[in-house]
Amino acid sequence: xxxxxxxxxxxxxxxxxxxxxWPLLFFSIATVAIALERAIYxxxxxxxxxxxxxxxxxxxxxxxIAGARKYLETLIKRRIGARILLTLVKRPELxxxxxxxxxxxxxxxxxxxxxxxxxxxxxLGSLSPLTGFLGTVSGMIGAFKSIAEATEVxxxxxxxxxxxxxxxxxxxxxxxxxxxxAHSLFTHLVDRFAAEVERTCSELITEVAVINAKAxxxxxxxxxxxxQEVFKVPQLTQKPTxxxxxxxEEYT
Numbered sequence: 001x002x003x004x005x006x007x008x009x010x011x012x013x014x015x016x017x018x019x020x021x022w023p024l025l026f027f028s029i030a031t032v033a034i035a036l037e038r039a040i041y042x043x044x045x046x047x048x049x050x051x052x053x054x055x056x057x058x059x060x061x062x063x064x065i066a067g068a069r070k071y072l073e074t075l076i077k078r079r080i081g082a083r084i085l086l087t088l089v090k091r092p093e094l095x096x097x098x099x100x101x102x103x104x105x106x107x108x109x110x111x112x113x114x115x116x117x118x119x120x121x122x123x124l125g126s127l128s129p130l131t132g133f134l135g136t137v138s139g140m141i142g143a144f145k146s147i148a149e150a151t152e153v154x155x156x157x158x159x160x161x162x163x164x165x166x167x168x169x170x171x172x173x174x175x176x177x178x179x180x181x182a183h184s185l186f187t188h189l190v191d192r193f194a195a196e197v198e199r200t201c202s203e204l205i206t207e208v209a210v211i212n213a214k215a216x217x218x219x220x221x222x223x224x225x226x227x228q229e230v231f232k233v234p235q236l237t238q239k240p241t242x243x244x245x246x247x248x249e250e251y252t
Contacts (some may be wrong), residue, residue: 017167024171027128031175034124035182042114042186047193049081053200056085060207065092072169080110081105084197088204096209103201107194114190118183125179132172139165 001090014021052075059068075082087106088099143161 011040012101013167013171015061015075016164017171018135018139018164020131020138020168021171023131024135024168024175027124027131028171028175031121031124031179031182032129034120035178038117038121038182038186042189044078045080046078047080047189047196049193049196049200052081052085053204054080054091056204057207060089060204061212063211065089065208076206080114080193081200084110084201085204087231088201088208092208092211096205099205100201100209103205107197110168111190111194111197114193115187121179121183121186123185125176127171128175128179129172132169135168135172136165 014025017024045081055071056068059071069086071083072086072089076086084103084106087102091099091102094102104139104168139161143158146161147158
């Protein structure tokens with residue numbers, strides 16, 4: 001005795017789902033493509049900052065801003081964090097407030113690049129279940145129409161109609177779950193990177209400010225020494241002579 005096949009292939013389920021399986025197919029392809037593209041992009045552009053901060057901090061502490069700049073320029077292709085910190089060492093003469101503004105603008109630009117596609121994942125996560133529900137409602141309408149046109153109504157007619165109608169809801173929910181999981185993971189990574197950038201920039205700005213303050217103080221002391229040398233009054237070890245008085249008058 002032959003038994004009824006209880007399992008269906010994806011193609012058979014797709015055909016049973018009706019017209020609304022086509023937009024769901026498009027949504028599924030878009031979701032997987034965006035998720036893979038963002039995953040590869042985030043992996044390629046290493047979001048770690050600890051090693052960069054340590055190396056740049058060593059350059060800054062030794063007042064080697066040029067070395068820090070060259071080091072960061074070699075990393076900007078693969079490291080988003082290096083691109084942000086390069087803004088700091090390009091203009092070390094800026095005030096703390098100006099540095100913060102420049103770094104903030106660059107960080108916002110880089111983070112927006114990291115978040116490309118996130119809005120599409122959110123939209124797909126919302127549209128997929130709605131499309132699935134729409135397909136279910138459409139299928140239910142067809143099922144009840146079949147019941148109305150049937151001369152004899154039995155449970156099998158109702159069950160088969162509802163079974164086929166719910167297929168679109170299942171696929172829509174699966175797509176939405178995948179989209180929202182991917183969106184949540186990527187958002188977490190970018191948010192953690194943004195917090196790390198803020199902390200790192202704050203610490204490095206402080207170090208640069210300390211170096212600038214020391215350099216300014218050294219320049220001020222050197223200038224004061226030159227002024228004292230220029231306006232130095234000759235020391236008199238004995239009773240001033242007429243020549244000393246004339247010399248003193250020349251200085252004053």
